[in-house]
Amino acid sequence: xxxxxxxxxxxxxxxxxxxxxxxxxxxxxxxxxxxxxxxxxxxxxxxxxxxxxxxxxxxxxxxxxxxxxxxxxxxxxxxxxxxxxxxxxxxxxxxxxxxxxxxxxxxxxxxxxxxxxxxxxxxxxxxxxxxxxxxxxxxxxxxxxxxxxxxxxxxxxxxxxxxxxxxxxxxxxxxxxxxxxxxxxxxxxxxxxxxxxxxxxxxxxxxxxxxxxxxxxxxxxxxxxxxxxxxxxxxxxxxxxxxxxxxxxxxxxxxxxxxxxxxxxxxxxxxxxxxxxxxxxxxxxxxxxxxxxxxxxxxxxxxxxxxxxxxxxxxxxxxxxxxxxxxxxxxxxxxxxxxxx
Numbered sequence: 081x082x083x084x085x086x087x088x089x090x091x092x093x094x095x096x097x098x099x100x101x102x103x104x105x106x107x108x109x110x111x112x113x114x115x116x117x118x119x120x121x122x123x124x125x126x127x128x129x130x131x132x133x134x135x136x137x138x139x140x141x142x143x144x145x146x147x148x149x150x151x152x153x154x155x156x157x158x159x160x161x162x163x164x165x166x167x168x169x170x171x172x173x174x175x176x177x178x179x180x181x182x183x184x185x186x187x188x189x190x191x192x193x194x195x196x197x198x199x200x201x202x203x204x205x206x207x208x209x210x211x212x213x214x215x216x217x218x219x220x221x222x223x224x225x226x227x228x229x230x231x232x233x234x235x236x237x238x239x240x241x242x243x244x245x246x247x248x249x250x251x252x253x254x255x256x257x258x259x260x261x262x263x264x265x266x267x268x269x270x271x272x273x274x275x276x277x278x279x280x281x282x283x284x285x286x287x288x289x290x291x292x293x294x295x296x297x298x299x300x301x302x303x304x305x306x307x308x309x310x311x312x313x314x315x316x317x318x319x320x321x322x323x324x325x326x327x328x329x330x331x332x333x334x335x336x337x338x339x340x341x342x343x344x345x346x347x348x349x350x351x352x353x354x355x356x357x358x359x360x361x362x363x364x365x366x367x368x369x370x371x372x373x374x375x376x377x378x379x380x381x382x383x384x385x386x387x388x389x390x391x392x393x394x395x396x397x398x399x400x401x402x403x404x405x406x407x408x409x410x411x412x413x414x415x416x417x418x419x420x421x
Contacts, residue, residue: 081143088145089113112202116209117143119176123213124150126172127225130165131156146271147213149223159243163232166225170214177210216272221254222247222279231283244287251280298381299374301413302395302403308333311340311362315348322348329392331401332365339394339401341365371396372405378414381405 092113096106121143127150128138134156141150156162184203218226227247234243258273307325309318309332322330328345340362347364370388372381374397385393385407393405 082145084145085143112205115202115206117148119173119206119210120148120213122176123169123173123217124148126168126170127152127165130168134161134165136165159232159235163229163236166228166232169225170217173210173214173217177207177214180204180207180210219254219276220247221251221276222283223275224279227251227279227283240287240290244283248280248284251276251283255280296378296414297374298372298376298378298393298395298405298410299397299402301378301410302372302374302405303409304403306331306404308401309343309361309365310335311360311365313361315343315359315361315364319348329404330361331394331404332361333401337400339371339396339399341367342369342392342394344391369394373397374402378405378410382407382410382414385410 093106093110096109101109121141124141128141131138131150131152136156137153139151139153141148152165156165180203184207217224218229220230221227222231227250230250231243231247234246255273255276258269258276262268262270262273306327307330309330311332311334315322322345330343330348332340332343334340343361343365347366350364370384370390370393372384372393372395374395381393381395384390385405391407394401395403395405
């Protein structure tokens, strides 16, 4: 229990007495408040038990005047695990809402009318408490469960960056919506506006921090703007353009983009040394050229380049050439990433 709960409880009692509640009605209200708090904690234990199923322990569950929050010792690595853990809380609230609805109907002899029996009124109120908890938590804003579910789903479909951008945008939209409601109807909703706004900022900071800690890949450091040759392309007409270009190594591709080899500037010059004007890129290209995979760590690709004394390395994603890893540029990118981390 957070210390602020004591102040909130004292304020609740003060308002109840000021409104003329007697000891009986005040006790009934406090009992209802206690049961509602237990149900909110049950919502959090839905997260706790789901996280435990994935081997993740929970450091604490803190009850606040506006709800409760569970703090996991670590976040799940897989998006689907995060989505299921986030969905477990609203699922518990939905089950409790159905249970309260059924008890209210049973208490009033199958009529959902709290005026027929005092107990039915309690169950109706608890029904709406659980509905409200489930609906608020399913809003697509961080750190609400709905925001976590949306982010995990987007990450599975479109990747981490798209998921982060979209969830930050939806969190800010929810914050703006709560702020408008707060100014128009009740300032209490300003608390939710602050929570959603803080969630948006924290989500973006968390994404940038995780991105900076992630090793740089060969695909991220590769140059994506370069000239290519075809195997039947005659070299002599290209002589002036090649030696005027800053690019020193040229991929040789088929018409459908399949990498056949590389023509270095040295091989180009050597081919021209014989005085033959009919040599093609296919005649002088190197076909045993090592490659790098786009997803492999940049450090691994650079180590391979050092070992083989290579100046450039083609970077492939599957069978598609996506860039050229140029030693000097790649080393600069690695240094910049290390400083940024």
